[in-house]
Amino acid sequence: MNFYKLFTEEIIEHYADENTFLNLLIPSSILSDKSCVDLRKHILKNYKIVSIKVVPEGVDVVDAQQSLCAMLIDKATKTTKIQMYKDFYHFPKSLSELNLQDIKSFSEDWNILPLSKDEVAKLKKLSTFTKVKDLPYIKNLRGELDLTLNGKSIVCENTGYKLVRGRNIGYYKTETEDITEYVVNDFVSSTAKGNYIKSERIICQQIVNKNKTRRVSFAPVEKNFVLANSCNFIALAEDAPITLNFIMGVFNSSIINWYFKLSSTNNHINNY
Secondary structure, eight states: OOHHHHHHHHIIIIISOTTOEEEEEEEGGGGTOGGGHHHHHHHHHHSEEEEEEEEOTTOTTSOOSSOEEEEEEETTSOOSEEEEETTTTTOTTOOEEEEHHHHHHHOTTOOOOOOOHHHHHHHHHHTTSOOGGGOTTEEEEEOSBOTTTTGGGEESSOOSOEEEOGGGBOSSOBOOTTOOOEEOHHHHHHSTTHHHHTSOEEEEESBOOTTSSOOOOOEEEOTTEEEBTTEEEEEEOTTOSSOHHHHHHHHTSHHHHHHHHHHOOSSBOOOO
8 A cells, every 4th residue: 555545544534633724745646546535535525625736747846756736625624616726837827626526426436637627528528428337248358368377378389379468559450460479278268268369359558658648549359369468358249239340449539548547547557
């Protein structure tokens, strides 16, 4: 666990009495990181977040190698609206407002997203659509071969099953011609995800630097390719009302890339 979460809880709960104002300069991952859900919900439910000023990574105003936020908390009352400064270093007068009901509707994790007024409207529109996890005909999973645990299943002889790593995946294209690693038949026949290996899928890298402009890049992969756990994949049920090409186009769109980057706080392209 990152210690700042423990100190944040300690300061709020034990250092400050019920009428205190607190101003915490802490990593901005608290705003949307999955591991901060309980702490974030506790603050939003029980106290008032007056304002949040986000300080981006790489500026000289603070000595930190990550994005920070200054969170002003009033313990005497409860959150209804939050004044948000998306980039307080470069645009100190650019202010937007988030209300608690929007925060709840945007995400079940109550992510506090640094949004402009236009982005709030855009996200409200996106929130009206069904999420991928609620569509039963879409399977969203990690690659089947763990490079550490299943390393002995990787060979140089042609077994008919090439191994695709994250580095082989591009934007709409998977580079498979120069792959020289193969996976033994015993692994393919024994893995619980064997049926997916024998069908077409679309795939993306599992790790992409969070500062890259494009974080989400999907590409097609044909049957009989084994995916390393440095890949994620999407497969469709036979009766799916959409095609892989359609969903690849959606996932590679600028709107989805923007939507993903809002709540991503590290280099992982997590399936959730």
